[in-house]
Amino acid sequence: MPEFPEIRLTQEHADLKKWARDFANREVLPLAEKIDRSDEYPFALEKKMGEYGLLGISVPKEYGGLGMDLTGAVIVGEEIARASLSASFIMGVQNGLAGSALSLYGSDDQKSKYLPGLVKGDIIGAYGLTEPGAGSDAAGISTKAEKQGDSYVINGSKIFITKGAVADLLVFFARTGTAEDGAAGISAFVVEKGTPGFRVGQKLEVMGARGTATAELVFENCRIPAENLVGHEGDGFLIAMVILGKSRIGAAAAAVGIAEAALDQSLDYAVKRKIFGRPLSKQGVIRFMLADMATRTKAAKLLTYHAATLHDSGEEFMKEAAMAKYFASETAVWVAERAIQIHGGYGVSRALPLERYMRDAKILDIVEGTSEVQRWILSKELLDGE
Ligand SMILES: Cc1cc2nc3c(=O)[nH]c(=O)nc-3n(C[C@H](O)[C@H](O)[C@H](O)COP(=O)(O)OP(=O)(O)OC[C@H]3O[C@@H](n4cnc5c(N)ncnc54)[C@H](O)[C@@H]3O)c2cc1C
Known part of the structure; x- marks a missing residue:
């Protein structure tokens, strides 16, 4: 699918995106099905992500991280999740949860003791x-x-x-x-x-x-x-909420990655699959379904990048993070389900990754605050000024 021109990435972010997609296609995608089926922890992949700096995207450079902003983490999270949500979780917990909590709130001793190992993947956090x-x-x-x-x-x-x-x-x-x-x-x-x-x-x-x-x-x-x-x-509750507020934007990015993967495959399939003597993509119902999938995916992506941009410019971002998290995760579930429908019997078969997308997307609807909790946060802010 063409990139959305509304999301204007800096040259650094655009290079990062290209690099992350290459890494995901080369190193993550070939392992995605095995990780899902076997339910075995991919130690070697985590180590490789460490070698390439992905486990410390937001960790300051002085501790071996890439020292990038949240938009950088969002870009990489989206690209890795297109290939495997499991891999993006492994990366996100290391960088965005354990790594961020220590980077922002750890003592100097804690930072120098743990962050370099977390970044390299020598310490699993x-x-x-x-x-x-x-x-x-x-x-x-x-x-x-x-x-x-x-x-x-x-x-x-x-x-x-x-x-x-x-x-x-x-x-x-x-x-x-x-x-x-x-x-x-x-x-x-x-x-x-x-x-x-x-x-x-x-x-x-x-x-x-x-x-x-x-x-x-x-x-x-x-x-x-x-x-x-x-x-x-x-300080613990404040720390937990600040870290979760940021990582919710990461969860939204992972959801966008899944929705994009499901949409891409559906567009491709609709053109190739012949039904009643013509491509599936000529059926009005399917065309509208694809239009809806693209629209919701784009809306989720815009919300997600908007929330990350607010964070990176030092503005209040919690409301937008909550919006992005629940909208993107629900969108990913919906888009994955529509993708299965478009693929018919092949969609529900385990030969294709679409049923994995749907199972993975549902997890994003639960973790780091369920969709109900995000709506609750928003409604309190909208109605009670909290
Ligand atoms: C795969 C996976 C990985 C996870 N990883 C981590 C991790 O690394 N670290 C960690 O700390 N936690 C982790 N979690 C936990 C996750 O964050 C919680 O499961 C989630 O916050 C929901 O909590 P709960 O399961 O206790 O559900 P409950 O809080 O019991 O919620 C039950 C239901 O009530 C709804 N509900 C709750 N509050 C409200 C409300 N105010 N209004 C309306 N409805 C409401 C919920 O939306 C849900 O539908 C993980 C969970 C999963 C499934």
Whole structure:
């Protein structure tokens, strides 16, 4: 599909886009089906992404990252997700969640200890906010961090953690205050794999973004040094929300990538497939379907790039991030479903990636705040001025 001229990329961004698409086609696409079917974590691919700088797009250059803006991360995320959502998750958690949290809020020691390894892929990072009893209601987490001398003792568990089963390092959130303190009683920490009392619990099989080692993580009297606190006590909820606000734009970009891949394949198929003696693309219903798919994909892309541009110019972006996240993820589900319809029986067969697109897109509708949560954020801002 032709690029949208409305999104005027700088030369640096345009070069990055071309480079990311080449990388995705060469290194990611050939592995996409295997990652999905086997549900096995692609360690070698992650390492390769590290060699090429993709795991540290937003990490400052002094720690080995590319030091790019969010638009750069969005461009790469979109291109990688066109090939494999799983690969874009692996990259996004490393760069946009664990890497961003430490880049923005970590101490100098934490940055120099962890960021270079995260960027290269020598350290696999994860981000643990969600708990069995608190997903959308993130301020309701109950994992406890109790200060004892110069340590914190952690008890509780995290669920649905991407890369959780393989992570060397977890940036996580726990309650240093009481339940009554709500969001103000939450703090951010890091914990390393192998710390006594910290273990992988259940491994979770999910319908999409497969091969990303989604797991439960358990803390049982896990003692970590006080210097593992990220930022200050009580900053945790703010840190979680700032990081999630940014990464929602990344999730929207991944959704755009899936929608574009589904649309491209549908346009191609509609021209090639002959039905009743003429190409499918001559059927009015199919033409309109493709027109709708292109329009919604374009709208999602414009919202996504607009939100990233606002962020990069230092303007308020949370509202637009919420709009982009839910619109793009719902669009990706819808476009993937239409693509399956256009392909008929081939669309539902596993010989084509279209059913994977639909399963993957649905994951984006849930992670980093469901579509309902995004609408809730927006409605509060629109109606209550919050
Ligand atoms: C594949 C995958 C990977 C993930 N990776 C991570 C990760 O790396 N780190 C991490 O911390 N978390 C991760 N998550 C967790 C994810 O962020 C949560 O699943 C998500 O935020 C929803 O929380 P929940 O599952 O507890 O659902 P709930 O919060 O229980 O929501 C249930 C339903 O209620 C709706 N709902 C909630 N609030 C409202 C409201 N105010 N108004 C109307 N409806 C509402 C929701 O939209 C949903 O439909 C991952 C999840 C998945 C599936």
